[in-house]
Amino acid sequence: xxxxxxxxxPEDDEVPTRLLCPISQQMMIxxxxxxxxxxxxxxxxxxxxxxxxxxxxxxPPSPMTGERLEHxxxxxxxxxxxxxxxxxxxHAAVHAECADYLERLVQLRExxxxxxx
Numbered sequence: 001x002x003x004x005x006x007x008x009x010p011e012d013d014e015v016p017t018r019l020l021c022p023i024s025q026q027m028m029i030x031x032x033x034x035x036x037x038x039x040x041x042x043x044x045x046x047x048x049x050x051x052x053x054x055x056x057x058x059x060p061p062s063p064m065t066g067e068r069l070e071h072x073x074x075x076x077x078x079x080x081x082x083x084x085x086x087x088x089x090x091h092a093a094v095h096a097e098c099a100d101y102l103e104r105l106v107q108l109r110e111x112x113x114x115x116x117x
Contacts, residue, residue, distance in 0.1 A: 015097050019084045023048060023063055027088065027101040029108060031081050032074035036062045039077045046074075 021028050021041035030042040040048075045063070049072055052060035059068050085105070088098040 015087075015091075015095055019080075019087055027097060028080060028084050029101065029105055031077040031084065033077050034062060034074065035069040035071050036065060036067065038062060038064050039080050042074060 015027060019027050021031075021044050022038065023044040024041055026041065028039070028041045031039045032042045032045060033039050034045060040063075048063050049060050060072065061068050084101070088095075088101045088105075092098045092102055
């Protein structure tokens, strides 16, 4: 009977791209969905909107498709937020980016707690 072993591949050493904001290329702490259904990190898409408005785009285009967005309302993507957090917790010992993500998450929670009190 052949012995089965697990080997890591270069792909195993990278955080899946679906967990990364398409603008910042960082793991999303506060993922939101835009009118075109694409998920971004809130701070990255808000910065994108500000920059586009600064150059006269009253109705900014999608950074991914270039199509004009019907609106700029951002909807929290709770499923992606949970998935990213779970992935980071499971892989923090292996991926420095996951450990950094968890540290940023703690800092954000502490900042929100400070503001609330």
